Amino acid sequence: MYERKINVYSEIGDLKTVLIHRPGEEIENLIPEYLERFLFDDIPFLKVARIEHDNFAKILKENGVETLYLENLAAEAVKDAQIKELFLDEVIEECGINKTQIIKSLKDYLCSMPEKEMIDKVMAGIRKKEIKIKEHYDEYPFIMDPMPNLYFTRDPFACIGNGISLNSMKTKTRRRETIFGKYIFKYHPEFKNSNIKLWYNRDDVYNIEGGDELILSKEVIAIGNSERTDKEAIINMAKNIFENEKNFKTILIFNIPKTRAFMHLDTVFTMIDYDKFTVHPGIEGTLKVTAITYDYKNKELIIIEEEGSLEKILSKHLNKDITLIRCGGGDKVISGREQWNDGSNTLAISPGTVITYERNYVTNEILDKNNIKVIEMTSGELSRGRGGPRCMSMPFYREDLE
Structure with missing residues (x-):
């Protein structure tokens, strides 16, 4: 039996294999009085949501990406x-x-x-x-309970290097989602013998979610300390990664506002090219970042607190000048509206080529002017769930960057 490998050492390397979930009847089981319980603000129309999601899958396939479906693997x-x-x-x-x-x-x-x-x-x-x-x-x-958030496959687990973080979800309504990942990696014939390392376990006490986990390079990981990811979880996972994965040298903890608008780190910024990021203007002030490295001789973490602008911090740790592209051009009204519709939540399928929601037309035009190839997709119903193309995708395999 063919054994699949996990290989994700960047946010932008050519995407070869990705996990998605086609919205199902769980969406039809949303009712107004329980929307807050299920983390929704509105009820998507399933028929149209599926058409939009099928178009998303079509875009991926047309660009050489193998699409695996969560429901089929489970x-x-x-x-x-x-x-x-x-x-x-x-x-x-x-x-x-x-x-x-x-x-x-x-x-x-x-x-x-x-x-x-x-x-x-x-x-x-x-x-x-x-x-x-x-x-x-x-x-x-x-x-x-229904699990309407499942089409956001990014959150229940995250592929990091050659391993996975099987996440401990913050809210009760999403905790069962990680069971599917557990059984896929433990029992699926194409994964069970692949020696996939486990960086974090769904039963661990502290919470962490995939939308907060970004692989910036073969040496640097960024993780958001958000309303759904605990700093203690990041520190525990960092130790596990450093002790078992020799490529990664630094894990950056970004302290972001603990609010629904800043739900995960990937709603605040995403990487779209070697030196370019989309960013929510709301975090462009002074940021508090914790840089974690590892002392292999004494087998202990080295933790240093840093402060500075996002641009300065990213430039320092990626060792290159970074350009930040503001969602909505930084205009308060436009950026607020397009951020609500995940204007910063892009999915890079190769360096400088991203999938975005077409409704975020101001941000998309700015990306285009910055020499980013933008592939737009419709999202009238999908975006009601408060997640963008990155949220709806879990890369299993990206080509390594040169």
């Missing part, structure tokens, strides 16, 4: 009856279900389906009435 990972049993036990336990009869009903219901249908159903959520529990109109209808 289904292939649990084909064995014993593994399927373990998977369902873990999913049900994490839903907080402890009544024996309900557990039996759920397992019987899910085991009656082919693997792909079963995975789709676990992602979509299960209503009480589906397992013959009476639903009252004024009560919560789900026995198993």
